[in-house]
Amino acid sequence: GSVIGILGGGQLARMTAIAAAQLGYKTHIFCPESDPSATHVSTYFTKSNYNNYSALDSFAKQVDVVTYEFENIMVEPVEYLTTKVAVFPDPKILKTCQDRVMEKTFIQSLDIPTAKFQSVESFEGLKSAIEKIGYPAILKSNTMGYDGKGQVKLTDSVDLEQAWKKVTSETSASKAILEQYIEFESEASVIVARGLDGSELTFPLVTNKHRNHILRQTIAPAQLPESLHRQAREIGNKIARSNGLVGVLAVELFVVKNQTTGDYQLLVNELAPRPHNSGHWTIEGCVTSQFEQLIRCVCGLPLGSVDLMKRITEEEYIQQQLPPIVMTNLLGAEVNSWEKTLQTKGSHLHIYAKGDAREGRKMGHITQLP
Template sequence: MTVTPPGATIGIVGGGQLGRMLAVAAAQLGYRTHVFAPEESGPASDVASTWTRGAYDDQTALQAFAAAVDIVTYEFENVPGATADLLAASGHVRPSGRALAIAQDRLLEKGFVAELGGTTAPYAPVSTRDELDRAVAEVGAPAILKTARFGYDGKGQSRIMRADSAALDAAWADIGGQPAVLEGFVRFEHEFSLILVRGQAGEIRFWDAPLNVHEAGILATSTVPANDAVLAQAEAARAIAAQVAEALDYVGVLTLEFFCGEAGPIFNEMAPRVHNSGHWTIEGAVTSQFENHIRAICGLPLGSTARTAPGVVMENLIGEAASNWSGILADDRAHLHLYGKHEARPGRKMGHVTRLTGQ
């Protein structure tokens, strides 16, 4: 086990709101943070010690970044594999590049979890328009066509409600004719996520599974404790998530999303990072997902994941919803987090608010 003591500098690849909250947690533990991102600034720039603007394929800039930090992590999973490999050659990158590679490709991801015994929706690979015809014949319709790589918050997806040529042409055009996966619809009542942290020595701790509600493909709310249906499937989902973490020799926070179905938890996707559905842990858990991620990658003892209140509700502030900051702050139960983004756009996450309930 390698301990990176307080006072060291943690490199964060990506400068969005997750990087911002990681940097805040790191500062509370006595660390400095250095962000590497292609943008001139971002939500993390307000709180990080240093910001390097550079393209993810700029080897000179990446090498200088790696030389300036003691350890590297990342705040989103679309970091190019070559970037992760270059940084890993210069020092410690946690979580590993293998976790990134699997999470970046929906086909690899589903196959990996299925091999470990997890249940997925029926799916088929699609690399050409002709293959889409064969995939629909195999999987059926309705179905959803998703780009194999680089999709999030409902992006890179197209629903197929009918199996006729016009509908398939439109779906193929919607995703830009990219390599994709066709997923059959599954019957489910609820969506939930499992967020765990795994330390360098292999210790795993779970937070409570939140019940997640999405609107227009974007997470709207996460609530703990979840309802009885989710709670009945949480143990089985935890077993799958733990197997994934062990198989990857994972270090840090890992998130797996599930559908709550009649036959048990159905794996949807994973994120090798801190996650939007875990924002409730900042006020709602003894140790937040952000602090425990820093603890894990630095080789520190993991913190308690127990809830601090009987119930917690986290609500995303999308677009103009964040402009009601004054009204939110007037609520004695509200804990407001604004990400410092300068322009509110439809579908853009501007912040979140967490409310502790039942106290």
């Protein structure tokens, strides 16, 4: 049987490995941690830094295809692997998604709206960027940020020098992006999958609720007008097609209301070229999960149906106004209260078997079916 190589050993790699095993594939985890969550369910494990090229060489020989579970991985080792073995998604996409300025420039080039933004390369540059963007705004490190790290909201009462220091020191990035602050109605996301043959499917649009910049809950499908579901699908497909995606990619969105017309519109916040926390509900909620879909994509298999379970289409689901599926993350010590969910009908428990339940860490999740 074929072996799928995965760079990274966290819960995304773990759930991908489980999906791979179900389809009869073995997985080989490559990451620097000693007891990563994903190795408990995979066949092979190379414990190594990502920039250890001799370890990458032997990894490449042992796998048939490579994918990765996070977008902040160094891009050079991934590019290196492409000279030895097929790697999906293409590291070009990874590169775009790592760099917020490149990412937003790419999205706008497709005529898809984002918040207004300016690239900021120095403290002096920040002052002139604010003249263009205005207050309120968000300053984000251009690379390496996640879970809201390396971000500051700027209003006219915030000390700019301190904000600049915080953003650049938290992620040790030297560049930043200044974005217009969006007064959104809600946050949403759509996950698009594109196969080796170019076929595309998007999972239903979902609503995401964050607490302290960490995803708290996903409501699926999003209880939003059908026109937005259509818009989201078009956005997802356009992004996947135009960068030649093979694999899955999450598009984080802001739902905004046009104050004059009252119409809703979607703005793209950021992209993640991998399975996404807001897609965990698809394990039980969809005919094919985002993890199985990724495996199908990278192995050249046909894509699986993204219908909601019980084979009700998204349209029927929305028209019948069925209650949504709810995924809730178990953060930090919350993971210890898993027992009661075993007694709840329609509740599915997922524990990632990660050692240290430090505050805010994603330790597991629950998907509650209606």
